[in-house]
Amino acid sequence: MKAFASWSGGKDCMLALYRFLQNDKNEVAYLVNMCDDDGKHSRSHRIKKHLIAEQASMLNIPIVQETTGTEGYETYFKFVINRLKKEGVTAGIFGDIYLIEHRKWIERVCADLDIQAIFPIWGDGTRLLLKEFIETGFKALTVAVDIKKLNSNWLGRELDLSFYNDIVSINDVDPCAENGEYHSFVYGGPIFSKPVSFSKGEVYQNDNHIFLQLNREV
DSSP states (O other): OEEEEEOOSSHHHHHHHHHHHTSTTOEEEEEEEEEOTTSSBBTTTOOBHHHHHHHHHHHTOOEEEEEOOSTTHHHHHHHHHHHHHTTTOOEEEOOOOSOHHHHHHHHHHHHHHTOEEEOTTTTSOHHHHHHHHHHHTOEEEEEEEETTTSOGGGTTOBOSHHHHHHHTTSTTOOTTOTTSSEEEEEEEOTTOSSOOOEEEEEEEEETTEEEEEEEEOO
16 A cells, blocks of 8 residues: 655654554555745644654655645645645555544545545554553654643653653643644654754744754754
8 A cells, every 4th residue: 555644743643654564565655744834844843844854864755845824724735645646645644543523634635535544543542652652662852842731841851761651640631642732753763764863952932832943963
């Protein structure tokens, strides 16, 4: 099966990709990363666009980065996927876990495109998913935190067993942050040719979220 992976650069899409690739008959031909209309950042996690591209390079998977605002998102997404269909892509990989309304949107859009929507981590327990991600050997850190749910000390933390033990001890916080409690950037792991090089930059706030800017190291 030849697929694209809907891509944020974070842990859930990475684990979904990894699981899909465990079947030797599956191929991920492209990562699809939707970017802010400033043309500089990934839309979902506000990670610099060129760092996401570097991540794709270390995964040895081509990436498509499409610029879009909130208005017209679906139109631009469909435009990209229709282009990939001409290259034989027949399915899309998504890292959703349990938010049914978002899954319904994905399934509707994919049905419009005659694309099979695949959800490799759907319905699994979020504690188990986070632990699987860590124990599989992926390396990631938090790049955004919702300060209504977690304090600033969580920003820039490595997703390791210490992180796991701390996050599962907090009531009303999903360990995988399916409700937006935090966002992550994966920089290394078992399917990387080598880790992505980066340095930590400025911290800034936008509404209820604080962000850690990552900079590429050459």
